[in-house]
Amino acid sequence: xxxxxxxxxxxxxSTLDERxxxxxxxxxxxxxxxxxxxxxxxxxxxxxxxxxKTFDFNPLTDVSGWDDIKKFPFFEDDWLxxxxxxxxxxxxxxxxxVYVFETGGTTGLPKSRIVIxxxxxxxxxxxxxxxxxxxxxxxxxxMLGPSGPRRLRLAIEHLAxxxxxxxxxxxxxxxxxxxxxxxRKISEANAYKQHCIxxxxxxxxxxxxxxxxxxxxKLLAALDESLRAGKLExxxxxxxxxxxxxxxxxxxxxxxxxxxxxxxxxxxxxxREAYEEMLDNGDVYMTPTYGNTLMGLACSKPIGPExxxxxxxxxxxxxxxxxxxxxKDYNQVVPYGGTGRVLLSTFTKEFFVPRFPERDEGEREPxxxxxxxxxxxxxxxxxxxAGSTVVGVY
Amino acid sequence: xxxxxxxxFGKPYTSLEKATLVxxxxxxxxxxxxxxxxxxxxxxxxxxxxxxxxxxxxxxxxLLAMYEKAADYFLNAALPCGDAELTFDQYVRNLSSTTGxxxxxxxxxxxxxxxVLSHIEEVIGGLTRGxxxxxxDAGYTTRGGRMQAFYPTTDVFGAVLPSNSPGxxxxxxxxxxxxIPLLVKPGREEPWxxxxxxxxxxxxxxxxxxxxxxxxxxxxxxxxxxLCGRSMAFGDDRTMAPYKSDHRVEIHGTGYSKFxxxxxxxxxxxxxLDVMVxxxxxxxxxxCVNASAVWTPRNADAIAEGLAKRLAGAKARPWDDPACEVxxxxxPSVAEAINNMIDEGLKEPGAVxxxxxxxxxxxxxxxxxxxxLLPTIVRCExxxxxxxxxxxxxxxxxxxxxxxxxxxxxxxxTLAATVLSDDPAFIADALACPTVxxxxxxxxxxxxxxWDQPHEGNLFTHLYKQRALQHARTPxxx
Numbered sequence: 001x002x003x004x005x006x007x008x009x010x011x012x013x014s015t016l017d018e019r020x021x022x023x024x025x026x027x028x029x030x031x032x033x034x035x036x037x038x039x040x041x042x043x044x045x046x047x048x049x050x051x052x053k054t055f056d057f058n059p060l061t062d063v064s065g066w067d068d069i070k071k072f073p074f075f076e077d078d079w080l081x082x083x084x085x086x087x088x089x090x091x092x093x094x095x096x097x098v099y100v101f102e103t104g105g106t107t108g109l110p111k112s113r114i115v116i117x118x119x120x121x122x123x124x125x126x127x128x129x130x131x132x133x134x135x136x137x138x139x140x141x142x143m144l145g146p147s148g149p150r151r152l153r154l155a156i157e158h159l160a161x162x163x164x165x166x167x168x169x170x171x172x173x174x175x176x177x178x179x180x181x182x183x184r185k186i187s188e189a190n191a192y193k194q195h196c197i198x199x200x201x202x203x204x205x206x207x208x209x210x211x212x213x214x215x216x217x218k219l220l221a222a223l224d225e226s227l228r229a230g231k232l233e234x235x236x237x238x239x240x241x242x243x244x245x246x247x248x249x250x251x252x253x254x255x256x257x258x259x260x261x262x263x264x265x266x267x268x269x270x271x272r273e274a275y276e277e278m279l280d281n282g283d284v285y286m287t288p289t290y291g292n293t294l295m296g297l298a299c300s301k302p303i304g305p306e307x308x309x310x311x312x313x314x315x316x317x318x319x320x321x322x323x324x325x326x327x328k329d330y331n332q333v334v335p336y337g338g339t340g341r342v343l344l345s346t347f348t349k350e351f352f353v354p355r356f357p358e359r360d361e362g363e364r365e366p367x368x369x370x371x372x373x374x375x376x377x378x379x380x381x382x383x384x385x386a387g388s389t390v391v392g393v394y
Numbered sequence: 395x396x397x398x399x400x401x402x403f404g405k406p407y408t409s410l411e412k413a414t415l416v417x418x419x420x421x422x423x424x425x426x427x428x429x430x431x432x433x434x435x436x437x438x439x440x441x442x443x444x445x446x447x448x449x450x451x452x453x454x455x456x457l458l459a460m461y462e463k464a465a466d467y468f469l470n471a472a473l474p475c476g477d478a479e480l481t482f483d484q485y486v487r488n489l490s491s492t493t494g495x496x497x498x499x500x501x502x503x504x505x506x507x508x509x510v511l512s513h514i515e516e517v518i519g520g521l522t523r524g525x526x527x528x529x530x531d532a533g534y535t536t537r538g539g540r541m542q543a544f545y546p547t548t549d550v551f552g553a554v555l556p557s558n559s560p561g562x563x564x565x566x567x568x569x570x571x572x573x574i575p576l577l578v579k580p581g582r583e584e585p586w587x588x589x590x591x592x593x594x595x596x597x598x599x600x601x602x603x604x605x606x607x608x609x610x611x612x613x614x615x616x617x618x619x620x621l622c623g624r625s626m627a628f629g630d631d632r633t634m635a636p637y638k639s640d641h642r643v644e645i646h647g648t649g650y651s652k653f654x655x656x657x658x659x660x661x662x663x664x665x666x667l668d669v670m671v672x673x674x675x676x677x678x679x680x681x682c683v684n685a686s687a688v689w690t691p692r693n694a695d696a697i698a699e700g701l702a703k704r705l706a707g708a709k710a711r712p713w714d715d716p717a718c719e720v721x722x723x724x725x726p727s728v729a730e731a732i733n734n735m736i737d738e739g740l741k742e743p744g745a746v747x748x749x750x751x752x753x754x755x756x757x758x759x760x761x762x763x764x765x766x767l768l769p770t771i772v773r774c775e776x777x778x779x780x781x782x783x784x785x786x787x788x789x790x791x792x793x794x795x796x797x798x799x800x801x802x803x804x805x806x807x808t809l810a811a812t813v814l815s816d817d818p819a820f821i822a823d824a825l826a827c828p829t830v831x832x833x834x835x836x837x838x839x840x841x842x843x844x845w846d847q848p849h850e851g852n853l854f855t856h857l858y859k860q861r862a863l864q865h866a867r868t869p870x871x872x
Contacts, residue, residue, distance in 0.1 A: 186616065186636070221433035228440050269410040270431065277437055309410065 001162045004120040006349070008318055011372055019372035024319060027373075028065030030318035034347040035063045043092030044099070047079070049351060050087075059213060066321070069345060070331060072354035077294070080111035088114045093350065103153040103293045106178040110149075113293050118350045118356075119151050122296040123159040124314050126260075126289070129299050132192075134258035134285035138164040139211035142256075144200045144219050146174045149295050152262075156214045159260075170199035193219070199225045204254050205235040211257045217265040217274070220251075224278040227254055252280045259286040266290075268309040275309065287386055289313070290379055295320045295344045301368070313379065314371035321345045323355070324364035324376050327384065330357065333374075336366045341382055358382070396425040396488070398585055399475035400609060401592060402438050403445060403575070404602035410543050413609065415583055416495040418724035419713060421763055425476070425492070427585050427609045432617030435577075435608055439504035439621050442550040442575050445603040450546075450573045452601075454530040457571050458514055463598035464591070465511035472618040473593040475586070487714070489586040493557055494764065496711070496718030499677050503561035508585060510564040511594070513845060520846035530573060534863050548623025548642075550575045551857060554615045555588060556628035558680045558787065562646070565850060572857050575604040577622060579615055583724060619643050624856055644851045648756065648785050649682025649809035651840040654824070655690035655697075656815025657798045663690070663697045666814055666837050670697075670791075671704050673812065674841035675769055678721035679789030682850070683810045683841040685830070686785040687792045689777075691756060694795035696772040702748040705769035705789060710759040719769075720788060726765035732786050733758040733767060739781040740826030745774045745792075777804055802827045809850065810840040 011026065013019035022340060036044045039052055039059040039359040057071050080088075089098055093116055101119075138215070141160035147153045147169060160167035167172045180189035200223055216222065232248040248254055251357070259279070266288045275282050278345055282304065290313040291297035299312040315322040324340040326332040334340035342360045344351035365375035399406040409428035417424050433600075472479040480488065486504055490497040510517050522529075525542065529535035534543035551574045553566040558581070569576045585607075588608040592605050608614070619625050619637060626644040627634065634669040637643040653670050655663065673685040690697055708719040723729035736757070740747055750757060750770045759766045769789035774782040782792045783806065796804060802823055805811070813824045821835055832849060834840065843849055 184636075190620070221431075221436075225436045227435060228437065267411065270411055271427075273431060273434060277434070 001164070003124055004117050006117060006121045007125060012114075013372070015306040016367065016369060016372060019369070020367050024066070025366075027318040027321070031069065031347055032063065034273060034349065034352060035059050037092060037349055038090060038352045043090055045090045045352065046087040046118060069354050071120060074330065075353045075356035075358065077111050081109040083112075085112050085114060088112075088351070090349065099154070100149065101293045102149040106175045106182070111293070112203060113351065115151065116350050118296065118348050119155040120158050120162075121319070122291075122316060123155045124162050125319075126297050126299060127159055127162050130258065130260070130287070131285060135163065135212050135260075136257070139307075140165045140208050141167040141212045142200060142203055142210045142215070143167050143169040143171075144196070144215040144223065146172050148173055148175075150174075152214070155297075156260075159214075160212070162200055163212075165212065166208075168206075168210065170196055170202045170203070172196050193222055194226075197222050198231075201231050201235050204232055205239055205241070205242075209256060210254070212260070213256050213258070214260045214262075217270050220259065220261060220278065224251060227251060250280065251278055252284050258283055258285060260289065261286055262289040262291060266311055268311060268378075271303055271311060272305070272309040275304070278375075289383045290376075292344075292358075294356060295322075295346050295352075296348075298322060299371075300376075301370075309348065310377055311379070312365045312375045314365075314375040315344070317371070317373045319346065319348050321347075322374065322376050324362060324374070327361070327382075330355065334364050336364050339363050341373055341377075342376055342379065395423045396476050396478045396590060397423055398427045398609075399604060400428045400430045401589075401602075402430070402434070403441055403577075403604070403606045404669045407800070413582055415492040415585075416696045418722060419491075419493045419762065419764055424488060425585065427580075427582075427781065430608050430610050430614065432610065432614045435610065435614055435617050436621055439550060439577075440608060441603065442577075443637070445575045445601065446546070446549040446573075448601055449570070449575055449604045452573070453528050454571065454573070457573070457600075458597065460598040460600055461511055461514040461571060464594035464600070465508055465514075467594040467597050468511055468590060469505075469508045471594070471597070473590055473597065475589060475593070481510060481592070485586055485590055486658070488869070489560060489584065490713050492583045492586075492724065493559075493838040494713070494722035495559060495678065495680070496721060497714045498716050498718050499721065500560060503559050503677065504587065507563050507567060507591060509845065510567045511591070513544055514568060514571050517568055517845050518854070520844070521568065521852055523847050525854075530571075538654065541863055543861050544858040545861050546574060547572065547857055547859050550577055550622050550624075552577045552579070552618040552622030552625035553588075554579045554618055554625065554627040554629075555584070557583040559677060560584070560587040561677065561681060562628065563587045563591060564589065565646075568853055569857070570600055570604065571838075572854060574624075574857050575606075576617060577606040579610055580627075580700060581610050581739035582609075585609060591845075609657060615620065626851070634727060644856050646652060646682065646850060649684070650687070650783060650785055650805075650807055651683050651685045651810040652805060652808050653685050653688045653812045653814060653841045654801060654805065655688070655692075656813065656820045657691050658817050658820075659758050660690050660692040663693055664700060667700055667704060669814075669837045669839050673841055674701070674771075674791045675705060675708070675719065676839065676841050677790035678719070679769070680721060680787050682785075683843075684789070685791055685810075685812070685840045687783065687794060689794050689796055689801050689805060691796065694793050698748045698771050698793040701793070702752050702771045705753040705771060706749045708769050710761070710766035712766065720766050722764045722766050723787075724764075726760060726763065728787070729758060729760075729765035729767050732788070735784075736770065736772075736781065736786075736790075738785070739779075740772070742780055743836050744776055744779045745772050745781045748793075755762050801861075802829075810834070812836075812838055812840050 037043050038048045069136045096116045099115045100112050104110045142226045143156040154177045157167040233243045288373045298315045301312045325346040327341045342358040344356045360379050362379040364375040365377050367373050399408045411429045412426045415425045472481050486500045490500045526535045551569045580588045628646045632643045634647045711718045757768045769790040772781050772792045774792045808830045811830040812834040
């Protein structure tokens with residue numbers, strides 16, 4: 001499949017310093033272009049054109065790069081609740097087909113974000129980081145994650161197609177799970193989780209040569225538990241298919257070679273447990289990602305026992321930027337290794353998000369060769385909000 | 395600082411996620427305990443059917459010999475505790491340091507665990523009501539010409555344990571003698587006793603594949619209760635509510651234990667003061683078998699006054715003072731919350747804190763990081779008063795006046811009741827009372843155990859079920 005137009009050029013430079021400098025220059029240029037697009041009367045986004053009337057600066061003339069993003073007010077996710085959703089579609093893209101992706105929504109209005117090509121570009125960039133050995137081109141995928149009005153469902157399908165495969169999916173309504181947990185209906189939530197796993201087992205028993213999978217930490221553990229309990233073998237027998245020699249009691253034995261996973265539940269301990277105990281000491285490759293509907297997708301440094309299964313995420317700069325800031329002063333970036341709240345910014349032609357305080361915290365990570373800009377590690381629910389966050393199945 | 399790993403049915407496991415336990419007085423770290431996840435527990439339980447077979451193949455006499463050795467090691471040996479080795483005294487001091495229970499209580503209760511280990515035959519005889527031991531090897535026996543056959547209800551027994559007092563561990567210790575693999579989830583502040591018992595078992599020759607020590611969070615504990623065929627769990631009424639109708643889980647919750655006077659003894663109450671004081675205040679009043687109420691048809695004011703006089707002198711003392719009478723709260727906010735609950739209750743007319751009047755100082759004592767609650771006797775005019783049927787983690791009892799003819803209908807669930815009466819009709823009523831579990835007749839404290847009888851549930855009938863068994867013929871091998 002051809003690339004979707006809009007992929008940024010790779011960062012150049014022979015030393016890390018040079019790459020850091022070049023990445024920053026590319027970010028400044030990209031920001032100038034994005035701001036011009038969203039605030040020009042011809043191409044601009046109705047929401048931002050309206051908002052600009054309240055600014056004491058002119059985005060078209062006073063923003064020359066990253067440093068000037070601080071002039072914008074912090075993005076409030078409440079702006080995304082309720083319509084009209086068209087106010088978020090830039091005039092320059094008004095003739096394109098528009099998707100809407102939602103987050104939240106168990107109670108009250110969900111946050112809605114319009115998308116045209118962003119999810120495709122994000123996941124194509126992500127695809128370039130996947131090792132072909134474990135995610136073979138042309139192989140089929142299983143999307144064992146949320147369905148419905150979510151970005152993930154379409155994004156994983158696009159990823160599979162981009163890599164020449166076909167994606168199977170299950171029905172999973174995360175809002176129902178969160179509702180059960182909030183109402184302390186734990187056995188109902190567990191039964192629903194099992195219902196999701198049963199769907200996955202059925203797909204895996206279908207003979208579709210599935211080698212790659214997206215899933216969440218909780219569903220990965222639940223799938224592993226079911227496979228070990230012989231559920232896939234039972235399904236084979238039910239379908240009158242012979243169980244292959246060696247059985248089907250692990251993720252590896254079920255034919256999966258690569259797993260792409262996501263969620264803040266990804267602790268180093270979970271990663272270690274998955275690597276050592278579910279994925280045959282790394283025989284099945286797993287890459288954690290950190291993403292959301294607002295930003296896109298941050299990739300992880302490769303994980304493994306050599307660095308204590310530490311997970312460090314890097315945003316897909318220049319299309320998005322992660323900052324780790326002092327929770328008492330969002331204009332103050334914490335020192336490398338310091339703990340702070342995660343601030344996200346998104347700069348694409350479809351969506352402009354200046355400095356949105358995420359519901360997560362973590363430690364600031366320094367740039368490195370592959371991603372010559374700041375990252376974040378140890379991502380977990382922001383401690384000041386943690387009590388109010390309900391984590392469902394993903 | 396001591397680093398305590400999890401034990402995953404034979405494999406020690408040092409996790410990247412650890413709980414740090416601190417000294418309740420100094421706040422200094424004492425231990426770091428590796429935590430496991432629910433999915434690890436689920437995975438580990440995959441191996442227990444095999445471990446059960448291996449354990450069941452060991453003759454019960456051999457297992458009992460291992461208990462004897464384990465008892466000796468528990469009390470007299472330096473046993474591994476993660477990356478350290480601890481003598482019995484060092485273990486007791488660590489236990490006291492993280493739980494706030496005074497050294498003197500910890501020592502006394504740990505010796506109860508030793509008692510069960512060293513008298514295991516008496517204990518399992520009590521639980522099985524004298525079933526010949528060979529039944530545990532063969533699955534059946536004949537007694538008086540009658541077949542008695544049993545089958546195990548599970549491949550593993552899960553024990554979700556509390557942090558308050560090591561005495562509770564005497565309840566799960568017999569599991570291995572019943573040939574059932576054992577999974578313990580220690581209370582957060584009390585990894586010490588379960589770890590030491592397991593180390594004593596291992597040193598005595600119990601197969602490591604039959605023993606698991608899995609510290610985990612609430613979700614992991616719920617997974618244990620979900621996945622083990624039989625389990626026990628400690629918790630308050632709210633925490634245990636979801637398991638109330640799950641026969642696989644033996645619940646150890648609030649005890650609501652009581653002293654109940656008959657008409658014939660109500661005027662002799664002074665004779666029973668020692669017994670009542672012990673039942674209310676022994677071991678700091680934290681056990682579910684500590685009495686939390688006294689019911690009498692007469693003299694309630696005098697009884698309350700008499701108990702208060704005996705208890706009001708108790709003082710908050712340092713954790714290692716041998717004269718300690720009350721436990722410290724490692725988390726002072728818990729003591730504050732309990733104190734507030736009682737003060738709120740006293741605002742409702744019909745209840746008086748008799749101890750406070752005598753003592754003249756507040757029941758809540760705070761010093762540095764630590765808090766204590768001093769013994770409290772509340773005279774309630776009615777059993778409907780909010781403080782009448784309450785149980786707290788310190789020596790607390792209400793005193794209620796109620797006619798003998800109705801008292802057994804009004805007391806509600808009672809884990810341990812002591813009936814102070816010689817009236818045969820009242821005793822017969824007490825014997826027939828369906829809301830009383832353990833019954834003491836005459837002057838015995840509610841917390842006094844007889845090890846040759848089942849207590850707080852019966853581990854044997856939890857782990858085994860009776861079955862009908864017939865042999866058409868008796869082959870040599872059967």
